[in-house]
Amino acid sequence: MASSTHPNAACAACKFLRRKCTQGCVFSPYFPPEDPTKFVNVHKIFGASNVSKLLNEIAAHQREDAVNSLAYEAEARIKDPVYGCVGAITVLQRQVLQSQKELEATHADLIRFSSDLIH
Amino acid sequence: MASSTHPNAACAACKFLRRKCTQGCVFSPYFPPEDPTKFVNVHKIFGASNVSKLLNEIAAHQREDAVNSLAYEAEARIKDPVYGCVGAITVLQRQVLQSQKELEATHADLIRFSSDLIH
Numbered sequence: 001m002a003s004s005t006h007p008n009a010a011c012a013a014c015k016f017l018r019r020k021c022t023q024g025c026v027f028s029p030y031f032p033p034e035d036p037t038k039f040v041n042v043h044k045i046f047g048a049s050n051v052s053k054l055l056n057e058i059a060a061h062q063r064e065d066a067v068n069s070l071a072y073e074a075e076a077r078i079k080d081p082v083y084g085c086v087g088a089i090t091v092l093q094r095q096v097l098q099s100q101k102e103l104e105a106t107h108a109d110l111i112r113f114s115s116d117l118i119h
Numbered sequence: 120m121a122s123s124t125h126p127n128a129a130c131a132a133c134k135f136l137r138r139k140c141t142q143g144c145v146f147s148p149y150f151p152p153e154d155p156t157k158f159v160n161v162h163k164i165f166g167a168s169n170v171s172k173l174l175n176e177i178a179a180h181q182r183e184d185a186v187n188s189l190a191y192e193a194e195a196r197i198k199d200p201v202y203g204c205v206g207a208i209t210v211l212q213r214q215v216l217q218s219q220k221e222l223e224a225t226h227a228d229l230i231r232f233s234s235d236l237i238h
Binding site for chain 2: 044045046047049050054057058062065066069070072073077081082083084085086087088089092093095096099100102103106107109110113114116117
């Protein structure tokens with residue numbers, strides 16, 4: 001956490017937004033100054049104000065997970081402006097279907113072999 | 120498309136933002152007035168300004184896909200403010216791993232059976 005490793009340094013969000021990083025800064029624990037890209041991406045895609053609202057609506061112990069999922073989504077959207085991380089969902093859904101098909105075929109082979117063994 | 124089905128009606132975005140929906144409106148083809156929630160969700164999570172910037176950066180024929188993926192992500196984030204659609208990715212990744220494990224086990228069974236058949 002930036003607040004513990006850099007007690008006096010402004011977090012990446014406050015640095016980028018050129019404002020004073022106060023003790024209660026909602027971004028500070030999740031946007032360390034060493035990783036400016038994380039904030040730049042999230043700000044570009046969601047906007048600092050939307051992220052701040054979202055963080056204030058969820059429990060403190062879940063905010064780190066929320067920021068990391070937002071950062072993941074933002075990075076995916078920057079890499080693929082059309083599909084973002086929905087592209088990854090489509091690929092995974094296809095993989096699940098493909099695996100299920102293979103599994104069914106292998107099960108069918110297995111049933112065939114075991115019935116051959118019995119007869 | 121709203122622009123063709125409702126040539127004179129403001130799109131959901133312009134209605135929500137209380138502005139005149141002009142012929143070149145970047146939102147109009149993708150946010151029909153019949154589906155106000157689509158715009159409300161996307162605006163809440165990404166902000167109209169970010170969406171407009173994003174749409175202007177991509178080719179016109181890909182904008183519909185982009186809007187639909189943004190709407191999907193926004194809905195997922197509203198349903199699950201902590202993980203959003205990254206939650207779906209995690210579930211799918213687990214499903215893929217589980218299927219692969221099952222497939223490996225079934226293949227191993229198959230090899231055992233076929234070697235039993237030979238001997």
